[in-house]
Amino acid sequence: MAYKLWSAQEKANLVSEPLGISEQRHPQYTRNHLYTLRRYYIKQLRGKDMEVEPTKNVQEVSELLEPFGLENLADVDVSYHVGYIKNADGEIEYTKPLPSVRARAGRNTQQLSDFISQADPVNITPSKRKPINRDHKLIVAFSDSQIDYREIDGKLNPIHDERALEVVRLMCQALRPDTIVNLGDTIDLSALSRFDKDSTHFDHSMQPAFNRVHRLYAELRADNPLARIVEVDSNHNTRLKKFMLKNASALYGLKQAGAEHDYPVMSYPYLANLGAVGVEWVSGYGGAELVYGEEYNAPPIIFKHGMYTGVSVTNKEAIHNPETHVVRGHTHRPEVAHRTMRNGTYLTYMVVGVTCSITGDVPSVYSSVDDRNQVVRTQEKWQQSLAVIHDYQDGTYQFDNVMIHSGIAKYNGKVYDGNE
Secondary structure (H helix, E strand, O other), X not given: OOOOOOOHHHHHHHXXXXXXXXXXXXXXXXXXXXXXXXXXXXXXXXXXXXXXXXXXXXXXXHHHHHHHOOOOHHHEEXXXXXXXXXXXXXXXXXXXXXXEXXXXXXXXXXXXXXXXXXXXXXXXXXXXXXXXXXXXXXXXXXXXXXXXXXXXXXXXXXXXXXXXXXXXXXXXXXXXXXXXXXXXXXXXXXXXXXXXXXXXXOOOOHHHHXXXXXXXXXXXXXXXXXXXXXXEOOOOOOHHHHHHHXXXXXXXXXXXXXXXXXXXXXXXXXXXXXXXXXXXEEOOOOOOOEEXXXXXOOXXXXXXXXXXXOOOHHHHHHHHOOOOXXXXXXXXXXXXXXEEOOOOOEEEEEEOOEOEOOOOOOOOOOOOEOOOOOEOOOOOOOOEEEEEEEEOOOOOEEEEEEEEEOOEEEEOOEEEEOOO
């Protein structure tokens, strides 16, 4: 692709309008390329290392726009929006209204104080910490959060494990990975399961579940504003698609009016609003996979949810993927296996554990609800973990499966406690 010199107005449009509009303006670029450019120009706006304070008045807005040739206040209107930040205790609290900038066209809105510019009820204040200076790249992968809630006696009880999800957040906050990969089954969608119900607990659980998925990503994005965050499709995520095709096929695929490049309204990425928190969505469970490291001219890593179950899943993956590394989820039990190619290259096959509850909350073969409508506590034969992968940028990797036990993970001499 030929190098393009972006004009001041084009830069201003890119940082101030939804990605769908930018895709229409610049069809020669992929969505990911435009997203990367947007991050670069937003960083220019906010100063080196993103260390400037949020804008608070019209004059500061004008100064920020100056690099893009829009220093004249006649070119902008100032409006206000309330976002949120996380306080020192890790709790969500709402910020004071901060100015946003709208170009004269009237439809292009950019929260200069936020990392994400697309319209969304959750606005993110990114971390101002400088990136870690290291001689390699870092990847964090997690899986099978199965976010959902059982409504019991008027109270929403999560079937995901908030402690395990907090460990994921804490480790990403501390390690500041270059790439975060969610291996799928993020949401459980128990209400749409084809299996027999164990209760009426999930009749009204989908909205809070989608809200929690979005907040999970908002937290990860706030702590890791420059990271690439990707989720791959999975069997639980497809429950919504299957339900729509079976019960309301005429409505499947409908999009919000004017949102030509957005996802269908009744789809997981739309309802979780992944685009607003900068999450790449790889769809098509069965074939959906993120291929990482092809530029090294060495075996890449295939990140996917996975389909094989049973024992020795990693050995099955080795047979079916003899020339790549594989990192996947789905079986709820961590595994690691290795093999050597004929040229001496080592390959790694890894199954990552879960971040959902493992004590009977998640509907499964062994879970049950008693006649008092309470979940029967039982210890599933699952384990919680996440993966930390060091990419030495020469086609070699270090794969670490970090176990989580009772909300606590230990890695490289540090303790990450999700109970605090």
